[in-house]
Amino acid sequence: MDPWILVIDDEAVTREALAAILRQAGYGVEAWEDARPLEGRGLNRPYRLAVVDYHLPTVTGLEAAIRLKRHLPGCRVLLISSEPPPRDDAAWELGVVDGFLAKPFSKDAILEAVGRLLTPASW
């Protein structure tokens, strides 16, 4: 079965375009506009990768990554943002983020980054 990817971005156009591109590439995709569902008991899918925007309505992308890895320690996180997150953010120090892609990026760039993070060699 194709690996499941979680997309969290509050901007609908980007979120839906990302989901469409990843689905076209053969991944199973679920898209959220916020990280709120991570506050619940558990996740209903074994996500291998999460593409998370830094600026989310309730928390930062880094905090979302920390919560996500509590549920799924093996899930990898690709942070996307128009600027790199501040280096003094404590979560950045924890190494919860596995990759970063600066907005705006192309379809090729996101597919290349996702492919790289899902390849076992990159672990």
Place this chain on the structure above:
Amino acid sequence: MKVKSKVGLKLFAINLLSLVVALVGLLLLIQYLATRQILEWHRQRVELVARLVLAEYQNKLQLVVQAAHLLADNPTYGDLLAQGEMSTLRTLVAPTLKATGLQVLTITDSQGVIQVRLHDPGGLGVNIAVNPLVRAGLKGKATSRMTQWQESISLSAAAPIYQHERLVGVVLTGVLIDKSFVEYLSRPGAEVALFYSKRLVVNSFQDVPEEELASLLKSMEVAETGNARGGNIHQLKLGNQDYTVTYLPLGEEEKPWENFILVGVNRRELDATLVTLKLVIFGVGGAAALVGAFLSQGLSLGMRRQIALLTEGTRRAAREELAGDIPVTSRDELGELAESFNAMTRALREKTRQLEEERDRIAANADFLSMIVHDIKAPLTGVRLTIESLQDETVPPEMYQKLQGIIQGSEGLLLHLHNVLYLSRFESGRLELRPEAVPPRFLVQRLLTHFAPLARHRQVALKNEIPAELPPLWVDEPTMERVLANLLVNALEATPPGGEVAVQGGLLALSPFPELELVVTDTGCGLSREEQEGLFEKYRERRHKASSSGLGLYICKTLTEANGGRIWVASEPGRGARFHLALPMAAPEGG
């Protein structure tokens, strides 16, 4: 506030020195005048003493002469002498001897034979038998004279005695000027010596060898030839004492300097007086100079205080960035200087405040711009990805081509936004560079991947010709990305379809320190010499792009130089362009 003034000591020294110089001049003048006056008084004293001595001498002489006449003119004595009543005569004249102070009283008969002879012990033995005075008296003449007798001078006088106009005898009177008389004449500090026939007879000088007094005759001869009256005052050393001396003639008019009196006044007191005078004058003068210097020191205190405050104020202004005013304590030029300085620092403070406000405003603009760029980037991502997701959908190829054009347009827009953002950060001083070792081939490859869709869209080949073994650069990666992005976009826009844009790299061999060279080349239309002039200046772009902001190459130059590098162009019209970057090389690991 405690005032420390280095000027104070100098000022004090200057005041003291000028006062001392002025006072020394004044004191020398006073000393000269005072010494001259004291010397004049000394000379006058010598003269006065000399005149007193002379007066005493003349009194003696007059006494002798008057006594002789007094006795000779008494008719009783003539009668007694004529009648031969000598014992009666002796009895009558005996009191006269004591009353007049005479030392010798002799009466002869008309033959010159002594009939009465009276004398005090000092006058014993005076022989008058050959006395020329007696002979003159027998001839009816009254005379007087001065002679030496033993260690004294004898003053004697003779007068004829008549009885009814018949000469019956001669009366002879005399006194002696001996050492006791000379000592009586001398005053404290003033000594007297009598010379007879230019020979010392009697003197009151003590502790002076007589031969030295005798040698005075030599100086006497000098006096004789000079001004004899009043001007013959000399300074002589007798024994171990200094004297001021003068000579008074006693002889007859034709031989005035045969017999004379010498009067000497000891200079010991004079010298002591002169030393005391000098001590008093210079002591008082020195004290006055000190008092004057301290007074002027006190008066200049305000001035020195203002100078010290100025010095401290200027130091504080430099140290504490123009903090506070200098206290103005004087109303002179120094006070005005302090006020001017305060006015200057106030103006500078105001300017500084305005500059800080301006800086804050620019920083706020940079922040605002940063936020705008962020707000644009996020939706732009959605637009781009949405268009790209349509690629695999059933979109007609013409439509897809137009959609690609939109994507590339958005790339150009983003490039300009980034340029403006970096420039505002740089100009507001908020662009932080973090140099690190950056492999040049990877940096260039990332950019070429990013601009690959644009290159495809423009049908231009993109090539990374940087050798993999090239050592890393020592640069701030985000800013160098900006530089290369601008150069690549410019090159792609300048190159016609079918052309080629390549990035080459190598070591810069001729550089004095380790540098790498990156060259962005294109096969475009190239740049004329005129176009190349001022190419890297602000708002001076640019080839083939009327919509350009003119910031791209200015940004390239600014950010390259901020990274310690250089940028230049080599191009000819029709033969493409080569934009060169010389950049610092990272030090070898462990080196």
